[in-house]
Amino acid sequence: MGRYILARLASLLFVLFAVSLITFLLMHTVPGGPFDVGERRLPEATHQAQLRKYGLDKPLWEQYVRYMWHAVHLDFGIPFQSPTDSVIGLIKRAWPVTIKIGLLTIGISYTLGVLLGFIAALRQNTWVDYLVTFGATLGLTVPNFVVAIWLVLILSVRFQLLPTGGWGSPKQYIMPVIAYSLAPMALVARYTRVSILEVLHADYVRTARAKGLSERRVLVGHVARNALIPLVTVIGPQIPNILTGSIFIESTFRIPGLGRFFVTSTFTRDYPMILALVLLVAALWGITYLITDILYTVLDPRIRLTGAAVMRR
Amino acid sequence: MGTSATATNELPLAGTTRTRTNLQLATQRFVHHRLAMAGLAITLVLVFIALLAPLLAPEPYYYSDLAQANEFPSHHHLLGTDAIGHDFLSRMIYGVRTSLLVGFVAVLIACCIGMPLGLVAGLRGGMTDFLVMRVVDVMTAFPGILFAIFLISVVGGGLFNVIVVIGLTGWVTICRLMRAQLLSLREQEYVTAARAMGASEAAIAVRHLLPNALAPMIIAIALAIPTAIFAEAGLSFLGIGINEPTPSLGKMVSDSAPYIRVYWHLGFFPTLAIALAMLGFTFVGDGLRDALDTRLG
Numbered sequence: 001m002g003r004y005i006l007a008r009l010a011s012l013l014f015v016l017f018a019v020s021l022i023t024f025l026l027m028h029t030v031p032g033g034p035f036d037v038g039e040r041r042l043p044e045a046t047h048q049a050q051l052r053k054y055g056l057d058k059p060l061w062e063q064y065v066r067y068m069w070h071a072v073h074l075d076f077g078i079p080f081q082s083p084t085d086s087v088i089g090l091i092k093r094a095w096p097v098t099i100k101i102g103l104l105t106i107g108i109s110y111t112l113g114v115l116l117g118f119i120a121a122l123r124q125n126t127w128v129d130y131l132v133t134f135g136a137t138l139g140l141t142v143p144n145f146v147v148a149i150w151l152v153l154i155l156s157v158r159f160q161l162l163p164t165g166g167w168g169s170p171k172q173y174i175m176p177v178i179a180y181s182l183a184p185m186a187l188v189a190r191y192t193r194v195s196i197l198e199v200l201h202a203d204y205v206r207t208a209r210a211k212g213l214s215e216r217r218v219l220v221g222h223v224a225r226n227a228l229i230p231l232v233t234v235i236g237p238q239i240p241n242i243l244t245g246s247i248f249i250e251s252t253f254r255i256p257g258l259g260r261f262f263v264t265s266t267f268t269r270d271y272p273m274i275l276a277l278v279l280l281v282a283a284l285w286g287i288t289y290l291i292t293d294i295l296y297t298v299l300d301p302r303i304r305l306t307g308a309a310v311m312r313r
Numbered sequence: 314m315g316t317s318a319t320a321t322n323e324l325p326l327a328g329t330t331r332t333r334t335n336l337q338l339a340t341q342r343f344v345h346h347r348l349a350m351a352g353l354a355i356t357l358v359l360v361f362i363a364l365l366a367p368l369l370a371p372e373p374y375y376y377s378d379l380a381q382a383n384e385f386p387s388h389h390h391l392l393g394t395d396a397i398g399h400d401f402l403s404r405m406i407y408g409v410r411t412s413l414l415v416g417f418v419a420v421l422i423a424c425c426i427g428m429p430l431g432l433v434a435g436l437r438g439g440m441t442d443f444l445v446m447r448v449v450d451v452m453t454a455f456p457g458i459l460f461a462i463f464l465i466s467v468v469g470g471g472l473f474n475v476i477v478v479i480g481l482t483g484w485v486t487i488c489r490l491m492r493a494q495l496l497s498l499r500e501q502e503y504v505t506a507a508r509a510m511g512a513s514e515a516a517i518a519v520r521h522l523l524p525n526a527l528a529p530m531i532i533a534i535a536l537a538i539p540t541a542i543f544a545e546a547g548l549s550f551l552g553i554g555i556n557e558p559t560p561s562l563g564k565m566v567s568d569s570a571p572y573i574r575v576y577w578h579l580g581f582f583p584t585l586a587i588a589l590a591m592l593g594f595t596f597v598g599d600g601l602r603d604a605l606d607t608r609l610g
Contacts, residue, residue, distance in 0.1 A: 014450075018447075026464075026467050137595065137596075140595075141591045142588045142591060143543050143588075145566065149566060248547060248550065251550075251567075262462060267553075274463070278455065278463070281459065282454040285454055286454065
C-alpha cells in the first residue's frame, strides 16, 4: 500500500513535470510574444526593457528552471494580462466564484443522480426506468452550452424569470448550475442504476430478504451500501473537473470565474497564467485520482492496490 | 478459402435450421434497437445535407445582404437571417457540413495515431508499452478540451488546424482501448491454445487478437465522432475554432448571443442542429455497442 502510493506520487510528479515542460516549450516556440500589440510598436529600448523586466530575455531553460523554482513556492509570477496583479492573486479572486458554482453543482447533481438511478433500478423496465435512462443519454450527449442557450431562451427570453447572465445575486446562479449539473447528474444516475441492478440480485440481498428484514432495511442497509461503493470511482474524478469550472458555462453566462481565464490567457499568450492554470488543473486531477483509488480500497476491503491491478480508467 | 465460403453459401437451406453469422445477428440486433435506428436516420439525413449542401442551400453561404439583416423566419428566409444578412438556413446547411467534415476527418486522424500506438503497446509490451502509456498519462492530465484550446492558441484557428488539433487530442481514448483489448485478449484460453499448438506471435496477433478487438474499436470510433463534433462546436463557440467565412454551428451560437433576447431563432436553430448531430451519432454508437458486444447484454 505504502509503496503503491509512493509509486503513484512519483508518476504524478512526472506527469506534472512533463505537462509543465510541454506547455512551457509550446508557448515559447510560437511566433508572437505577449508584448507585440498589433500596430502599436514600442521603441526597441522599451521593448528590451520590458522583456528584461519579465525575464523573457534569458535562455529558455533558465526561464523554465526559474519558473518552476518559484512555482514550487506557489509564486506563479505576474500575469501579462493584468501586470499590476499576481497570477496567484488573480486565481484567488476568480476561483471562489467557480467553486461556488461547482459545489452547488456537485451537491445537486450527485444527490439527484443517485436518487434517479436508484429509482430507475427499482422500477427496472418500466416507463420510469426508460425515462431516466433516456434522460441520462440526453444529459450526457447534449453539450452544456447548448443547454445553457436553451435555458436562456426559455427562462430569460420567453418567461423573463431570470437575468440572462452576470454575477452577483443568487438568481444568477440558477441557470449556470442547472446547465452545469445535467451531465454529471446523468453520469451518476446511469452508474447508480447499473450498480444497484447488479447488487439487487446478489445472494446476500436474497439472504437479507429471507431472514425477514423490512424492504427499507434491505435497500438502505444492504443494496445501497454495497452498490454505492463503485460510484466513488465515477464521482471522484469528476470533482476537480467541476471545481475548475466550465469554460462554456462561464462564457455563456458571463461569470467572472476561473474558466474564462483559459480563453483570455490563451489569446493574450499570457504564459505565466496559462502555465499556472494547466499545472493547477493537472495537479488537482492527479491528486483526486490517487485519493479516489485509495478511498476505494478503504471502502471496499476486497480491492487490493497493486501496481497494475488498479489501472486508470 | 474462397471456394469453401461459396460452397457453404450454396448449401440448400431448405429443411435445415438457418444458421446465421455473427454479423447477421448483430445487424438484426441493431435494426431492432429503436434508438439506434432513430440515430441512424438522423445521421443519414445530416450526411445527406452535408454532401448536397450546395444544392440544398437557397443561397451561397458567403452571400449576405445587409438590407435584409436580422429577419425573423419567413417564407423568404425559412430560418430568417443573421446580423449581417446571411440566409440562416444556408449557413446552417453549410455548418452541418463543417461539423461532419471535422467529425469524420479528425476521428480518422485520431485512429491513425491511436491504433498503431495502442497496437505496439499492447503487442510488444515492456519498454514500448511503458513509454506509450506515459505519453497517454501526460495527455490525460490536460482535461477535456483544454489541450485543444491550448494547441489552437499555438497554431491558430481555421478549418484545417481545428481538424488536426482535434485529431491530435482524440487519439488517447482509442490508443488506450486498443491496448487494453489486446492485453485482455492475450489472456484468453484460445490464445493460449493457439500458442500451445505452435502458432507464431504474429499469427496470433493477426488471426486471433485483431479480429476480436475489432468490435470494441468500431464502437469507440463511432462514439469518437460526436466527441469531435462537440470539440469543433465548442472551440468555435469560444471564438477560437473555425474562421469566417466558413460557417460553423458553434460559431453561429456565440455570434447570436448578443441578439438572443429578440432574435431567438439565431440561438435556437444552431443549438438544435448541434444537439441533433451529437444525439444521432451517439445513438448509433450506443446501438452498435448493444448489437456488437453480446457480453454486456
